[in-house]
Amino acid sequence: MNAPLDAAQDALTIARRQAEVVAALRHVVPEHCVMYREEEVRPYECDGLSLFRELPMVVVLPETESQVQEILRLCKRLQVPVVARGAGTGLSGGAMPHAGGVLLGMAKFNQIRRLDARTCTAVVQPGVRNLAISEAAAPYNLYYAPDPSSQIACSIGGNVAENSGGVHCLKYGLTVHNVLRVRMVTMDGDIAELGSEALDAPGLDLLAVFIGSEGMLGVVTEVTVKLVPKPALAQVIMASFDHVETAADAVAGIIAAGIIPAGLEMMDKRATAIVEPFVQAGYDLDAAAILLCESDGTPETVAAEIARMTDVFERSGATRIQVSASEAERLRFWAGRKNAFPAAGRASPDYYCMDGTIPRRQVGRVLLAIQEMEVRYDMRCANVFHAGDGNLHPLILFDANDPDSVRRAEDFGAEILELCVQVGGTVTGEHGVGIEKINQMCVQFTREELDAFHAVKHAFDPGGLLNPNKVIPTLARCAEYGRMHVHAGELRFPELPRF
Amino acid sequence: MDSLLSDLRARVILAQASGKPVSIHGGGTKDFLGMKGTGTALDMSQYAGIVSYEPTELVVTARAGTTLVELESLLAENGQMLAFEPPHFGPGATLGGCIATGLSGPRRAAAGSARDFVLGVKLLDAHGRMLTFGGEVMKNVAGYDVSRILTGSLGMLGVMLEVSVKVLPRPERELTLRYAMLEAAAIERLAAWGAQPLPITASSWVAADGGGELRIRLSGSPSAVDSGRARLGGDVVPAAEADAWWQSLREQTLPFFAARPLWRVSVPPVTPPLALGDTVIEWNGGQRWVSTTQPAEAVRSAAAALGGHATLFRPESIDEARRVGVFHPLDPVVEGIHRRLKSEFDPQGIFNPGRMYSYL
Numbered sequence: 049m050n051a052p053l054d055a056a057q058d059a060l061t062i063a064r065r066q067a068e069v070v071a072a073l074r075h076v077v078p079e080h081c082v083m084y085r086e087e088e089v090r091p092y093e094c095d096g097l098s099l100f101r102e103l104p105m106v107v108v109l110p111e112t113e114s115q116v117q118e119i120l121r122l123c124k125r126l127q128v129p130v131v132a133r134g135a136g137t138g139l140s141g142g143a144m145p146h147a148g149g150v151l152l153g154m155a156k157f158n159q160i161r162r163l164d165a166r167t168c169t170a171v172v173q174p175g176v177r178n179l180a181i182s183e184a185a186a187p188y189n190l191y192y193a194p195d196p197s198s199q200i201a202c203s204i205g206g207n208v209a210e211n212s213g214g215v216h217c218l219k220y221g222l223t224v225h226n227v228l229r230v231r232m233v234t235m236d237g238d239i240a241e242l243g244s245e246a247l248d249a250p251g252l253d254l255l256a257v258f259i260g261s262e263g264m265l266g267v268v269t270e271v272t273v274k275l276v277p278k279p280a281l282a283q284v285i286m287a288s289f290d291h292v293e294t295a296a297d298a299v300a301g302i303i304a305a306g307i308i309p310a311g312l313e314m315m316d317k318r319a320t321a322i323v324e325p326f327v328q329a330g331y332d333l334d335a336a337a338i339l340l341c342e343s344d345g346t347p348e349t350v351a352a353e354i355a356r357m358t359d360v361f362e363r364s365g366a367t368r369i370q371v372s373a374s375e376a377e378r379l380r381f382w383a384g385r386k387n388a389f390p391a392a393g394r395a396s397p398d399y400y401c402m403d404g405t406i407p408r409r410q411v412g413r414v415l416l417a418i419q420e421m422e423v424r425y426d427m428r429c430a431n432v433f434h435a436g437d438g439n440l441h442p443l444i445l446f447d448a449n450d451p452d453s454v455r456r457a458e459d460f461g462a463e464i465l466e467l468c469v470q471v472g473g474t475v476t477g478e479h480g481v482g483i484e485k486i487n488q489m490c491v492q493f494t495r496e497e498l499d500a501f502h503a504v505k506h507a508f509d510p511g512g513l514l515n516p517n518k519v520i521p522t523l524a525r526c527a528e529y530g531r532m533h534v535h536a537g538e539l540r541f542p543e544l545p546r547f
Numbered sequence: 548m549d550s551l552l553s554d555l556r557a558r559v560i561l562a563q564a565s566g567k568p569v570s571i572h573g574g575g576t577k578d579f580l581g582m583k584g585t586g587t588a589l590d591m592s593q594y595a596g597i598v599s600y601e602p603t604e605l606v607v608t609a610r611a612g613t614t615l616v617e618l619e620s621l622l623a624e625n626g627q628m629l630a631f632e633p634p635h636f637g638p639g640a641t642l643g644g645c646i647a648t649g650l651s652g653p654r655r656a657a658a659g660s661a662r663d664f665v666l667g668v669k670l671l672d673a674h675g676r677m678l679t680f681g682g683e684v685m686k687n688v689a690g691y692d693v694s695r696i697l698t699g700s701l702g703m704l705g706v707m708l709e710v711s712v713k714v715l716p717r718p719e720r721e722l723t724l725r726y727a728m729l730e731a732a733a734i735e736r737l738a739a740w741g742a743q744p745l746p747i748t749a750s751s752w753v754a755a756d757g758g759g760e761l762r763i764r765l766s767g768s769p770s771a772v773d774s775g776r777a778r779l780g781g782d783v784v785p786a787a788e789a790d791a792w793w794q795s796l797r798e799q800t801l802p803f804f805a806a807r808p809l810w811r812v813s814v815p816p817v818t819p820p821l822a823l824g825d826t827v828i829e830w831n832g833g834q835r836w837v838s839t840t841q842p843a844e845a846v847r848s849a850a851a852a853l854g855g856h857a858t859l860f861r862p863e864s865i866d867e868a869r870r871v872g873v874f875h876p877l878d879p880v881v882e883g884i885h886r887r888l889k890s891e892f893d894p895q896g897i898f899n900p901g902r903m904y905s906y907l
């Protein structure tokens with residue numbers, strides 16, 4: 049996929065510019081924090097979406113908040129674009145560098161500043177790994193609820209930027225529901241605190257708009273997160289279905305019964321076939337789809353909920369039902385779901401993970417449409433996803449060494465996202481727009497809506513130097529993509545069946 | 548487009564052209580909050596009705612003028628609720644006013660605030676254009692979350708036409724427990740409970756003869772509520788009395804709330820007693836209603852020193868509100884972002900000018 053950035057600048061200009069920026073940076077951070085030789089900056093050329101690559105002009109790894117302030121002031125003065133980076137696990141190219149810009153790596157901000165079991169809060173630096181927070185809170189029987197599958201690696205700064213979610217989000221909410229306060233540096237080098245350790249803050253809810261803003265509005269330097277008490281018990285039901293639609297109906301049945309499970313995930317037949325040899329979780333390989341449905345809470349609550357959930361699944365036509373009998377078994381049931389991405393990596397030279405959300409009632413129909421696309425594009429696609437909140441993650445298997453395979457994977461992915469919009473959903477549920485889905489933004493939003501997004505961007509970063517060319521497409525870009533003023537019913541692929 | 552909508556658009560376009568502000572109102576129930584409106588009234592109460600409701604999607608979409616009463620009774624028929632338990636402050640309260648003020652009720656500390664439940668908004672902007680942000684799905688990170696920033700914006704960025712909110716199943720059972728306890732002890736007790744997996748979904752402390760009274764509400768499956776009760780002791784409050792209690796707290800019909808001025812002090816929940824004046828505590832200690840004649844600066848600096856802020860929720864008089872401002876002053880960097888947001892969304896300043904801060 050071609051990296052659609054600014055017009056290339058000539059090598060000499062870049063070299064001169066690079067020397068100027070490096071020299072300036074060395075005045076504000078120690079020498080070992082600045083890198084610019086190709087072998088030094090190569091590791092930063094992409095995030096978790098390696099289809100988009102670009103070498104940054106300079107990489108800087110600040111160690112203190114005041115260095116971040118100085119770096120941003122300097123970049124503003126020299127008009128250099130800045131891209132913040134956490135752990136680089138993003139899947140939409142959000143942390144992809146700018147060829148003429150500074151990549152601001154926040155990895156050295158890795159301290160848990162304070163963990164207060166009495167107030168159930170932790171104050172952490174942005175480079176702290178998601179899982180490290182729960183590990184630090186474990187001795188107090190507390191944990192940090194949002195649990196992206198990448199939680200061993202991804203940083204809380206990246207989670208804030210992406211409003212990351214995970215298996216527990218159906219019941220415990222996304223990052224936005226679990227972060228109390230963010231301290232950030234604006235492109236002017238000023239510090240702003242959004243939210244507070246009280247339950248709200250005066251004025252507009254800037255924290256809510258900052259979370260999920262993909263590094264476009266400011267650089268996070270500190271985060272206060274909410275910790276929640278660990279439930280006494282968790283158990284998971286694994287249920288098999290012989291049609292994806294029946295499985296999707298069973299999901300609706302659970303919600304209709306007034307139950308909000310701690311996690312409700314679906315894997316289709318292709319996914320279990322890929323994953324089972326890898327993890328040996330004991331998945332039913334004959335099922336068209338399996339559901340993993342978790343209950344957590346007091347032992348009494350769990351017993352009551354598991355009984356009700358089992359009842360719903362039985363009435364929905366589940367062909368096999370298993371309830372985890374031990375913690376080890378619960379983890380084994382989840383292992384396949386949690387390792388689906390690496391397993392896909394073994395089954396195919398490359399895979400492309402999409403991320404769209406649809407209303408739950410459309411799950412069955414959209415999965416069938418994806419099966420039809422598999423035939424049309426002559427490609428395999430596995431589905432493992434957050435069924436409880438309609439957040440799909442189709443994994444398109446392809447071969448990056450074959451340009452035709454890449455092109456088909458790209459078109460396949462775009463068609464899925466546009467279908468999500470068509471059925472009342474969105475082009476991204478949790479991975480962000482980044483550079484990857486910028487064209488589909490033109491499909492989901494009108495010109496006026498994109499204008500409003502630009503307005504938000506201007507209010508925080510009037511000069512537009514933070515993470516430029518990402519997330520919010522320019523009008524020219526949408527015109528090029530061929531879709532301005534797209535309304536329902538005038539989308540691409542008119543030949544597709546309408547739901 | 549229906550005639551109500553075209554009328555609203557025409558009025559906004561006219562306001563924009565003439566530079567004459569409009570004062571957006573729903574049911575007029577929260578007129579007391581913030582500074583007085585200065586423009587021509589833009590009445591939203593007729594722009595009402597449920598747009599879509601799909602109980603298994605846990606989402607309801609309604610026009611902004613729909614009353615909370617109508618919305619809540621529809622949800623109740625389906626065993627669901629607005630989990631942030633918004634205060635009405637009168638029978639005419641509308642969904643638009645509820646979201647524009649962003650107020651939440653007793654369940655807030657357990658379930659989240661109004662903004663946590665807003666999934667999407669249709670907005671009429673300063674140019675009379677209709678914009679859609681967010682939608683009806685639970686997870687959505689496409690573009691910036693403008694619907695959440697509209698929550699609590701007091702109508703200063705535009706007119707909300709439709710709102711989609713996430714709803715939740717009503718708990719199977721609820722039970723309220725009561726304890727005789729002083730303020731400091733109640734705050735300690737709430738903090739200790741907060742760090743354990745207990746089904747507490749509301750809490751309050753009020754002064755009472757010779758001390759005070761702590762109440763908590765447990766919600767969940769019958770067995771979870773029973774086991775919570777066994778662990779927590781206390782006296783059971785009869786169901787009807789309990790419902791009336793949480794309602795009178797949410798709607799501020801207790802005699803305590805008649806005091807003027809009435810401050811809302813928002814602090815980290817474990818903060819010890821404020822000693823500013825008579826106090827009612829909610830949200831595990833996070834929300835303190837204070838009746839005091841202390842100067843505004845004293846109340847605000849006390850709140851700020853503790854990591855919180857203070858709102859002059861019900862001023863003694865309009866003059867007082869004008870003199871000291873209703874909302875806590877913003878830090879200069881954050882104020883700058885506010886000013887730019889206002890001028891980007893509403894360059895002519897036609898929407899509820901000065902309602903939140905004089906300069907917006």
Ligand SMILES: Cc1cc2nc3c(=O)[nH]c(=O)nc-3n(C[C@H](O)[C@H](O)[C@H](O)COP(=O)(O)OP(=O)(O)OC[C@H]3O[C@@H](n4cnc5c(N)ncnc54)[C@H](O)[C@@H]3O)c2cc1C
Pocket residue numbers: 095096131132133134135136137138139141142143154174195196197198201202203204205206207208209210211212213214215262263264266267268269389390478479515
């Ligand atoms: C195998 C795998 C599984 C995944 N599963 C999930 C999942 O279940 N749920 C989910 O939501 N995501 C998932 N992701 C995506 C990714 O892990 C998340 O988006 C994560 O939040 C990114 O964090 P990061 O630290 O790696 O950020 P990066 O990739 O480094 O950056 C992501 C974005 O955040 C910005 N950013 C980073 N740090 C800062 C900062 N300090 N200040 C300002 N902006 C900053 C960057 O500019 C960029 O736009 C998965 C990824 C992988 C590879």
Ligand SMILES: Cc1cc2nc3c(=O)[nH]c(=O)nc-3n(C[C@H](O)[C@H](O)[C@H](O)COP(=O)(O)OP(=O)(O)OC[C@H]3O[C@@H](n4cnc5c(N)ncnc54)[C@H](O)[C@@H]3O)c2cc1C
Pocket residue numbers: 570571572573574575576577578579583584585586587588591611612640641643644645647648701702703705706707708899902
């Ligand atoms: C019949 C009537 C006529 C009035 N006439 C005038 C007048 O001519 N001039 C005047 O200055 N004041 C007038 N007011 C008072 C005015 O309504 C208030 O100043 C305030 O703007 C309205 O909020 P509210 O009290 O009705 O509370 P609510 O209706 O509950 O609204 C609370 C807040 O939400 C905002 N809001 C409500 N609905 C929306 C929406 N759909 N989109 C965006 N924001 C919304 C309101 O502006 C307010 O900030 C009138 C009130 C009534 C009931």
